[in-house]
Amino acid sequence: MYARSSDTAWVEFTFVSGHPALDLAATLTWRSSYPVELLAGPRDLSAWIEQAGLADVAGRVGDADVERTRELREAVYRTASADLLEQRPRAGDLRLISRTAAGEQVTPVLEGLGRAVWRGTVDQVLATVAHQACVLLGGPDHRRIRACADSQCTRLFVDHSRSGSRRWCDKLTCGGRANAAAYRRRRSQRGPGPGSVALPPG
Numbered sequence: 456m457y458a459r460s461s462d463t464a465w466v467e468f469t470f471v472s473g474h475p476a477l478d479l480a481a482t483l484t485w486r487s488s489y490p491v492e493l494l495a496g497p498r499d500l501s502a503w504i505e506q507a508g509l510a511d512v513a514g515r516v517g518d519a520d521v522e523r524t525r526e527l528r529e530a531v532y533r534t535a536s537a538d539l540l541e542q543r544p545r546a547g548d549l550r551l552i553s554r555t556a557a558g559e560q561v562t563p564v565l566e567g568l569g570r571a572v573w574r575g576t577v578d579q580v581l582a583t584v585a586h587q588a589c590v591l592l593g594g595p596d597h598r599r600i601r602a603c604a605d606s607q608c609t610r611l612f613v614d615h616s617r618s619g620s621r622r623w624c625d626k627l628t629c630g631g632r633a634n635a636a637a638y639r640r641r642r643s644q645r646g647p648g649p650g651s652v653a654l655p656p657g
């Protein structure tokens with residue numbers, strides 16, 4: 456059973472995956488422990504598209520749009536994590552991503568120098584995301600896909616670091632928590648610090 460975020464409140468989405476398809480995959484959080492559905496309804500989907508900078512959405516966003524977005528999201532997540540789990544990607548997922556990518560994508564309107572507006576329906580946004588998913592998953596960068604080293608966080612990201620050793624989806628949240636935990640461990644192993652030494656009376 457998934458917890459659901461509210462479709463009536465503004466959700467601040469996170470974009471730390473280094474790729475729009477993996478950022479979409481991250482809209483279902485904490486997948487292995489306490490999943491939270493961030494795309495609970497049409498308002499959330501509109502907000503995600505806007506915050507992702509993918510397009511100004513044309514037309515009304517409905518429940519069916521949310522459903523199709525979640526289907527693409529789950530196909531992307533399963534395919535992107537197949538390597539990490541040493542599994543083969545599902546043929547149905549590959550077909551869904553390819554079929555979605557074949558649709559018409561969002562289109563730019565050039566309004567001046569340094570000024571372009573991207574417009575499209577939800578289907579056009581999904582086609583754009585699926586197209587980029589094909590480039591990532593079907594190209595050499597699929598080897599750079601990692602799962603966050605935090606065992607509870609199930610975010611995937613593309614490791615663009617030169618060393619290829621990035622561990623955290625976000626060094627401020629998951630990385631920060633790990634650093635704080637390591638610091639506490641080191642402190643407890645060292646025993647009480649000088650600040651806690653009881654001074655003799657007088």
Ligand SMILES: [Zn+2]
Binds near residue numbers: 603604605608609
């Ligand atoms: Zn993480």
